[in-house]
Amino acid sequence: AQSVTQLGSHVSVSEGALVLLRCNYSSSVPPYLFWYVQYPNQGLQLLLKYTSAATLVKGINGFEAEFKKSETSFHLTKPSAHMSDAAEYFCAVSDKGSSNTGKLIFGQGTTLQVKP
């Protein structure tokens, strides 16, 4: 069964510092991978996705993620944090088993705090 692990339930950075949110997955087949952001009392917004094309994926709001098959990782980065980046971030992997259900498997989430 596929699973997603987000290392660190809470990450705190200073404004202008590098943001690194970690995501590792387990999958028997090359997966599709996603990062979503959720601001308080809002729905999830798609930041970026990996669908087996380029391993370095650029998303919205200056975020990017690199797919590393050897490390089964898909870490999210942003060179310079902004106060508006404070939110909950979810990594997700597709269920690409034989059923092709379209089901997403979510990690437990990482809360990003940005200090002034």
Next chain:
Amino acid sequence: DTEVTQTPKHLVMGMTNKKSLKCEQHMGHRAMYWYKQKAKKPPELMFVYSYEKLSINESVPSRFSPECPNSSLLNLHLHALQPEDSALYLCASSQGLRTYEQYFGPGTRLTVT
């Protein structure tokens, strides 16, 4: 346009009430989803519709009843809910089951008293 809309934004209901949550998308997507999200937790899948047919029911109690009247609309009918059903209910859509990026609505904050 990647917008999914949900109404109402907030809902308070008693345990004997009947209410409905509504979701709409105009992106031509053929798969639609209901999720339940508790505070500080990831969304939990409840139902999946593909081409207006129920594809997945994640063993959800019968007090939740989904309906897909057409390809743009998804409803969730609520009856005899329990206080533990209080949560953020999210709707999402995708082009199809094989196109895995899902677009989420803003959610309905449900409180059961």
